[in-house]
Amino acid sequence: MEARQSVVLAEKGSSATLECDSPQLRSFDSRGIWKFKGVEIEENTNKKTTSNYTTKKVYLHIANVSESDFGTYACFLQIRGGNRPYQEFIQHIELKLLEKSGEFHLLLFLLYRLH
Numbered sequence: 001m002e003a004r005q006s007v008v009l010a011e012k013g014s015s016a017t018l019e020c021d022s023p024q025l026r027s028f029d030s031r032g033i034w035k036f037k038g039v040e041i042e043e044n045t046n047k048k049t050t051s052n053y054t055t056k057k058v059y060l061h062i063a064n065v066s067e068s069d070f071g072t073y074a075c076f077l078q079i080r081g082g083n084r085p086y087q088e089f090i091q092h093i094e095l096k097l098l099e100k101s102g103e104f105h106l107l108l109f110l111l112y113r114l115h
Contacts, residue, residue: 006091009098010065018060020075020091025056029081032058032090035074062095070095 010016022032032051034041041047046063058077062069072094076087 006093008093008095010062010069010095011098012065012067014065016062016065016069016095018062018073018075018093018095020058020093021056022051022058022075022077022090023056024077024079024088025051025053025058027053030077030079033076033078033087034058034060035076036071041073058090065095070097 006020008016008018018034020032022030024030025032032049034049041049041060043049046066046069048061048063050059050061051057052059058075060073060075072092074092075090077090078085078087
């Protein structure tokens with residue numbers, strides 16, 4: 001599987017959703033997991049993970065984004081079976097601060113140019 005890198009921009013205090021494709025995601029033997037700074041993310045006050053087995057996507061929802069949330073996240077597919085599950089890396093996604101001035105206008109310009 002080819003590793004990909006994506007960037008998601010978010011303002012402090014906003015919500016952000018990170019998404020990765022996992023073609024091998026199946027409800028009976030696998031699940032998507034996320035890691036941040038090498039540690040698996042457990043659902044806590046502002047982070048929630050979900051998997052959509054129909055669209056084969058894994059999501060990480062982050063509410064009330066704070067400074068400590070910015071950085072690179074890793075999405076993995078965990079396969080259950082045998083004596084112990086194994087994890088297959090899918091993709092890195094970087095959560096970056098969206099500056100309200102220049103970076104925001106650049107993003108709008110790039111989106112406009114794509115259409």
